[in-house]
Amino acid sequence: MSGGLPLVVTRPEPGNSATIGRAAALGLDARAMPLFAAHPIDWALPAPTNYDALLLTSAQAVRLAGVQLAELAALPVHAVGEATANAARAAGLTVVQTGTADGQALLDAMASEKIGRILWLCGRERSEFDPRGALLDPRACYGVEPAEPPGDWAEVIAAPAVLLAHSARAARRIGDLVGASRGHLALVAISPAVAAAAGAGWAEQVAAAAPTDAAMLALAHALCHKGGK
Structure with missing residues (x-):
């Protein structure tokens, strides 16, 4: 059963669906919200x-x-x-x-x-x-190319959540869309450089030790359940 904070997956397809599947297998409340196509x-x-x-x-x-x-x-x-x-x-x-x-x-x-x-x-x-x-x-x-955020994007990021950034370009766009009010959101980046591209001010901001979904989702799992307590 899924639980904890929602996990927002922003990468384009087909990677988005692959990450959603891996996250769901870990029991995470994963939301498909591709910001690029x-x-x-x-x-x-x-x-x-x-x-x-x-x-x-x-x-x-x-x-x-x-x-x-x-x-x-x-x-x-x-x-x-x-x-x-x-x-x-x-x-x-x-x-x-x-x-x-x-x-x-x-x-x-x-x-x-x-x-x-x-x-x-x-x-x-x-x-x-x-x-x-x-x-x-x-x-x-x-x-x-940038894609319009899904209709429930604003609702999801208005509450505590964990977002995944798979590239520096994605991190910058996530940061732009979220704006300065990000102190309730956590960001998991695929590398330190990608984390830096997102800017500061996040509740949590961590980078994977390896550029893989497995490494990112391990961090996301901990943050989702830490924040959901």
């Missing part, structure tokens, strides 16, 4: 032979890259997080490394392996990374 965009497929590796920082890139993704099957994949790695494997790609932190940490590891030419399938809005001397070629294959 992802969609494919046109992109040019470069010659795979020009690269030594394929970098994936989001499962959305795998889901929305389209039929051209199959042309990159010969490139070894370096993925951030198990969800992205699993999506790549399901698409027939070969994952050789799964990062447990963020894109920069994975690029640092790739630099230590002397990987010089990296193709990065990413979103139109993306983080800036230091390739550490490597050639990093970002190719945007999807876009993520």
Whole structure:
């Protein structure tokens, strides 16, 4: 049976439903409130032979890259997080490394392996990374646009609740929508950088030790039941 404070899941689909399912399995009162929607965009497929590796920082890139993704099957994949790695494997790609932190940490590891030419399938809005001397070629294959908050958004955040932020962009939008009156709300971020993007003033503000749903939901579980007492 679910209990404690409501858990607000703001990430776009299909990740939203996946997180809701995991949260419900933990007995949490999870609310699906996606604040963004992802969609494919046109992109040019470069010659795979020009690269030594394929970098994936989001499962959305795998889901929305389209039929051209199959042309990159010969490139070894370096993925951030198990969800992205699993999506790549399901698409027939070969994952050789799964990062447990963020894109920069994975690029640092790739630099230590002397990987010089990296193709990065990413979103139109993306983080800036230091390739550490490597050639990093970002190719945007999807876009993520803000979506209108669900109708019960205002009602839910007016009372104590726990919100999940899966990206810096999401954290900033959550902060903007909530405004300055956030002292009754808790925020769980996927990384310290994402937590910082949300700004200050939250009742609780914590960052996951690893960029995974499991790590975020472990923190959320504690906060939901702490606040619900």
